[in-house]
Amino acid sequence: MKPNFSGIYSIAKSTFLETIRDRILYTIFIASLFIIGFSYVASRLTYAYPERIALHFGLTSIEFCIIGISIFVGVSLITKEVEKRSILTIISKPIQRGEFLVAKFLGLSSIIFLAEIAMGVLLALILNAFSFELKPIFIQCLLLQALEGLLILAITIFFSSFSGKYLASVFAFSFYLAGNSSEAFSILRDKMENPLIKLLLDYLRDLIPNLNRLNLKNLVLYEKSIPIELFATQLTYGFLYTCAVLFISCALFSKRDFS
Secondary structure: OOOHHHHHHHHHHHHHHHHOOOHHHHHHHHHHHHHHHHHHHHHHOOOHHHHHHHHHHHHHHHHHHHHHHHHOOOOOHHHHHHHHHHHHHHHHHOHHHHHHHHHHHHHHHHHHHHHHHEEEEEEHHHHOOOOOOOHHHHHHHHHHHHHHHHHHHHHHHHOOOOOOOOHHHHHHHHHHHHHHHHHHHHHHHHHOHHHHHHHHHHHHHHOOHHHHHOOOOOHOOOOOOOOHHHHHHHHHHHHHHHHHHHHHHHHHHHOOOOO
C-alpha cells in the first residue's frame, strides 16, 4: 500500500500545533532556560574557569529539557488519543496505524529540534560573554543531544503503544537511566560467577541503547575534537536504533485491540 504522505503531514502538523500549547512543554522549557540563565550567574561567582561552569550547566539543562519533552510530553501522544477514544476515529480514516505513529513522532521531533536550537543559541550567547571560542564540537554535541531526545521519544512511544501513561513514563525513564549507565553492566558482569546471569547482563547491555555514545559534553568542556568518522558512526548508531524502535512500535500498535 502506498504511504499516505498527506495524512502523515496533517497529523504531524496537528501534533506540532497541539504540543505548542501544552503547559508541560512550557514548564520544562522555562525551567531549562532558568537553569541556563543561572549558569551565567553561578559562573560569575568563581574565578576558576567560569566559562566551563556556564557550559556544563547549559548543556546539562538542555539535556534535561530535551529528555523531559521526549518522556513527559511524548507519553501523551498515544495514550491521550486512546483514553479519549479519539483513536477510533483516526484509525477509521485512510491512514495506517504505523503512519499515525510515525506522524506523531515527527510532530514532536520538530518541537525537540526547535527547543534544541533555541537553547543552543542562548547558551552560545552566554558563552560569548566570556569570549569563549565555540568550536565544531559544540554543534556536534547539540546534534547528538537532539538525536538522544529522538531516541528516548521513540522508546517512550514504544512503551505507550501497549501500556498506560504512567507505566510508559517509568519504563522510558528507566531506559534513559540504564542507557547512561551502560558501563555498570560490564562492571556488574565481571563480579558475577553464574554464567547465566553473565549472559543475561550481556544481552541487556546490548539491548539497552548506550547513550554515552551520544554524549560529548566532556569533549566540549575540555575543547577536544572528535574525528568526523567517529561522529558519523555515533549519528548512524542513534539513527538506526531510533528507526528500529519505531518499526517495532508500529508493528505492536498495528496489532493492538481498541474495542
